[in-house]
Amino acid sequence: MISVILFLILLIGGFGFFGWNVLKVRSNIRLGRDIDRTDNKKERWKTMILVALGQKKMFTRPIPALLHLAIYAAFVITQIELIEIIVDGVFGTHRFFKESLGGGYTFIISFIEILSVLALIATFAFLSRRNLLKIPRLNMKEMNGWPKMDANMILYMELILVSCIFTMNGTDEVMHKMNGGGSYGFSISSFLGPFFFEGMSMGTLQILERIGWWGHVFMVFSFLNYLPYSKHFHILLAFPNTYYSNLDKKGRFTNMDSVTTEVKLMMDPDADAFVATAEGALEPQRFGAKDVADLTWKSLMDSYTCTECGRCTSSCPANITGKLLSPRKIMMDTRDRLTEVGDNIRKYGKDYEDGKSLLGDYITEEELWACTSCNACVQECPINIDPLSIIIDLRRYLVMEESNMPTELTGMLTNIENNGAPWQFSPSDRLNWANEE
């Protein structure tokens, strides 16, 4: 009875706290500017199924893709066992589905056990890639400190989780046999159980089995509640994030409607600026982005979805040639600043200013001006995150609000405005080439 109450507290508390954090993240994302991503639902579902569920883009790098698939499949399929754990926990039963599912039950648990072993192997491989092989993209300077610890913690949690599953099933196997019930016949634990636990007393086995069971439950809820604080949130956000992907050609940058309104006014000699402004009645907004709330909500969702794998940065021509820019850092900075802004708003109210901003305090101009807009980062991201649109929004603020840009670019822009070309040539010479030898 006590264990049922304890379980219910853990269950309600676990889901409750997670829900509360999810709402917080949701309200943070909604601080962003609007962008319409509701069109073309069919294409959106297709993208989500291929890219998030099917992990299509992961397979451009087959080795990490297979390791990742093992953990992913184990994670998804283990949720079936979690259903039983919840039922057992709430009603105080033991292996509730075993009777009703019969041979099917043995099959499912066996399958989960095989996947768990694969996940265990993958976890060790991932730990060694990070800590022994020191794969460059996993060990760049923006990964120092918390991000590195975050990544390792997730893997350690995975190890504990899998150990708990096998302790639980292994001891249960031995006890089942001791009680004359024979073997469960599960694929792995029917061998592992006797190997590790045979010869132990019933009392020890019972305790170990409970440790395994509670450990599993406890890890699941810890993991769930760790997600919103971790880069590992991608396991959930990958789905909405790919659904709301940019479906346009990557080369198309967004049109700034606020600018269109003004340019049209300038170009129309009959326009009455006062009337037009009143009719437009657009809330005055800054051009481009200085802080997170100036970015679109999709950029903000991108930032929470990023799992810091660094494929973007390892393909970035600026980063490859030693420049300061790292698209992954752009995403991490955006998320960290957003969390800070969100917390401030909840603590001090909507209009609180902490005197900081994404541009300047987190992302420097030097990083922004190193971008060639080549879209390699966008192409590489396995879950369709778009660092480029953040970079461009920040550039827009620098250029249009502060006229702050490298001097050569000022010259280039002046040339376009005066001569209709980025260089100082006369427009009347445009066709000279046709008559030159």
Next chain:
Amino acid sequence: MSLTVPTMAEMMAKGESPEILFWVGCSGSFDDRAKKITKALVKILNNCKVNFAVLGAEESCTGDPAKRAGNEFTFQMQAMMNIQVLEGYDVQKIVTACPHCFNTLKNEYPELGGNYEVIHHTQLIQELINQGKLVLSDGGMYKGKKITFHDPCYLGRANDVYEAPRALIEKLDSELVEMKRCKTKGLCCGAGGAQMFKEAEKGNKEINIERTEEALELKPDIIATGCPFCNTMMTDGVKNLEKEREVEVLDVAELIANAADL
């Protein structure tokens, strides 16, 4: 052979309208190296009797570098002026040898009221060959030459055009060799996003050197491109690495024009 380059204004004065507008672009109009690409394309168009025209002095920057630099005002001013001019001539179809103009005209003008069918010159040339209007004899001057193609970002990743330029190189009876980073994984030449017009930020290498080294590893006879800016960057890279006697940097249009002996 002298080039025939009618302007839209001349066409209109004669009461004619061309099938396609050739958008030359700033680089193709003013840059000495890029002008050769422009002329190569015109030779092909003349040879195939394509009914085309250019805007000449009425053409103006599409606004691409302004938009990538973050100046939406300058971009939209340019775009609206160009759209007015194009509207005046009722332009329906545009070809350009510059992937930056291509991307902007194709993807960013529609929202401002300019809707055209825009194709890259490699796509047009492929069409001409497929229609039998342009015939390349077997065993031309590039027979057996090793050619690698550098994907321009604004043609490749930005617009998913990977095959047209490659199909043309294969028509030359040459050996097309791919760099490790090609197609969707192509490495930028370093010029995009308005970088062409500024010094690179502090780093330990120039991007065009990184890319040229990758191309040179294949020991090609020719590095082919489909963008005047990539052409500049790769040419500079080859010069910098002192390989200009062994390796040529050429636009696909130049390869085809040379191979067809135009």
